[in-house]
Amino acid sequence: MPDRPRRIPEATVTRLPIYLRILSELGGERGATVSSERLAELAGVNAAKVRKDLSYLGSYGTRGVGYEVEYLLFQVSRELGLTQDWPVVIVGVGNLGRALADYAGFTSRGFPVVALIDDDRSKIGTEHVGLTVQPVADLPRVVVERAVTIGVVATPPGAAQEVTDRLVSAGVTAILNFAPTVLTVPEGVSLRKVDLALELQILSFYQQHRESAPSASPARRT
Amino acid sequence: MPDRPRRIPEATVTRLPIYLRILSELGGERGATVSSERLAELAGVNAAKVRKDLSYLGSYGTRGVGYEVEYLLFQVSRELGLTQDWPVVIVGVGNLGRALADYAGFTSRGFPVVALIDDDRSKIGTEHVGLTVQPVADLPRVVVERAVTIGVVATPPGAAQEVTDRLVSAGVTAILNFAPTVLTVPEGVSLRKVDLALELQILSFYQQHRESAPSASPARRT
């Protein structure tokens, strides 16, 4: 009996999706294996890190051989909770919100977009990718009826916290924030952010310090 | 004479833009000050962390008082290299690329989008936000003529590495990658990524582990 209940470090969690992607690209025939060395190369990280990361999931490799791609793929998927769908609602149907709604990778990878929300009069009732834009007031009903667990916030910064509060009180327990604002959520709600301006400013820092400090560059792989 | 040459930790660099945003929102009258405690609250972090982060820039606070907002704002800006513009080229003019090109925050915050690149026949020559879409072959000229330093990769995953190589050989020294692929760049080139699927999968992990481990949630603030 494998001993499951290890606590997976946050840093490891952020890398699991990368391994997942690489494994699914490797695909290959049944029984194909991959070494930690090779996986590490493809993921742009250290091989020991790959082994330690994977060891948190269990002992899924074979000494002297490596990891069976298909089996490991399944185990990583399961650990990430990707054996089920997680319906998503997108709030804010501006340029970014629409681009996100269009993004096929969302739905195809287990995150079906089931509703679009916006309080702009001129947008309510319009259609995108087969969905009718609904007002914020519809959130409680939509969240319950469509079993929404993840809310994507793509509103202007001024509206983001209020929208988040509404999502949370409607029952959403995970938020992905694209608005350039610091959000606060209650204990127990997961929060991740994607901030374009912030990423550019980080790059700007390293540009700025390029001449003065020749090797002051950030991580070389993604 | 303030002693400049401290090496700023990467973790600190990623937080400077957050402080910057908060400081600029605080704005306020000339001479207004803010304490590390208050800054920390607004940034959703620990006050000691704020002080340590800011101390890497120099000694810009006043004991018993706090930090002068306007002065600190300038110092953080300067450290991030935001006292100058960093022209950006966007490669890949799909939904996401267009949304990025439209995103006013880019240009207004010192990252003017000076060119749009795509190798799709049907897109070359079309216009967006006053820019004509150009082929990849134009990169070397555009990068030199427009002094481009940052390349945004918004292509499908299959094209991302090739496009990146072209950007780098054209002279671009910082890459922001939106394609769901691991990119490799030469030593000395900065690389950051924004990966939507990855963020959703991380949230999925914490959703999955919600019942079983009540307090296994990630960072609560952004």
Add this chain to the structure above:
DNA sequence: GCATGTGAATAGATTCACAGCG
């Protein structure tokens, strides 16, 4: 023999707690 799995060593980031100074 060979690649995993993991203790031990190291490096890095966060937090504590308080001395120092306006």
Add this chain to the structure above:
DNA sequence: CGCTGTGAATCTATTCACATGC
């Protein structure tokens, strides 16, 4: 007195290096 600035303590993550077992 109050808040910064920072050594020291702690916690987290990474890397090394090798015993383990297929």
